Amino acid sequence: MTPRLVPAALLGAALALPAQADWRGQYRELGFGVIPVETQTEATASFREFIPYASEKLGVPVKLFTASDFIGVNNALIARQIHFAWTSPSAMAGSILECGCVEPIVTATDKDGNLGYNSVLIVRADSPYRTLEDLKGRTVARTEPNSQSGFLVPTVEFAKRGTPVDRYFVSPLSGGHTQSVLGVLNGTYDAAFTWTTKGDGYGQIRTMIDKGMLKRDQIRVVWESAVVPAPPIIVHKDTPAALKAELVRFFTGLHRDRPDLARAVAHGETQGFVPIDLSYYESTIEARRMLRDARRRGG
DSSP states (O other), X not given: OOTTOOOHHHHHHHHHSOSSOTHHHHOSSXXXXXXXXXXXXXXXXXXXXXXHHHHHHHTSOXXXXXXXXXXXXXXXXXXXXXXXXXXXXXXXXHHHHHTOOEEEEEEEOOXXXXXXBEEEEEEETTSSOOSTGGGTTSBEEBOOTTOIIIIIHXXXXXXXXXXXXXXXXXXXXXXXXXXXXHHHHHTSOSEEEEEEOGGGOBBHHHHHHHTTSOOGGGEEEEEEOOOBOOOEEEEETTSOHHHHHHHHHHHHHHHHHOHHHXXXXXXXXXXXXXXOOGGGXXXXXXXXXXXXXXHHTTO
């Protein structure tokens, strides 16, 4: 994976398509799905200004859709209940392996303009745990099976290390990133996997700091992954090319015109959204395929 991948050819092709096309006759409103990085109530509040702005810029009403888990957003897109969604790379990869019917169009850079983020394992700062070995046999939460940072990356990477998460630790599923971090803070879990970018520019840690739910000095990172592909905004593959182009235009211009709203969508500091294609997520798709095949073999 190339951390600064910005496919200029894709952007040029998208911008070359006519802005005013007849897709508005087909779509009288657009549904935008978001993943549960925070609670559904908080997600609605975060997008309170984004939704009317998107409606104005896209020329049709935009409605916000939230779900209790990652795959719920993807399934709504597959069923055409919504039209674009900000989702987990792993959830997208799972949908691609199942139906091949979704595709990414843009993703957010971090505060330095780089692509990608890290899965991290956090503990309370006042805990005695400083290494992975300290946590052997302890309760280490993953989030849910369609999370890249909270499930896929640690499951695959720790298996490669010879320390499978579900054998080396006691590893319950928390149900989401907020639950994982809060579980560490309140002592339910000794440690938990979540996600962040360099300097906590965006991601779960940044979101909870900004919401007043977490102080950075309350937690310590004891492990982090290599950089993995950033969360995409995806559409159904059957979406008209003109609408895809309009969405690419909208998101790539968002940071320039409304950096506050770009920050809301990215869940933290960003230098903006860039066009992306499926090749950027090959590593995630392969990891999902490996995990699927291992389960089928009973491994």
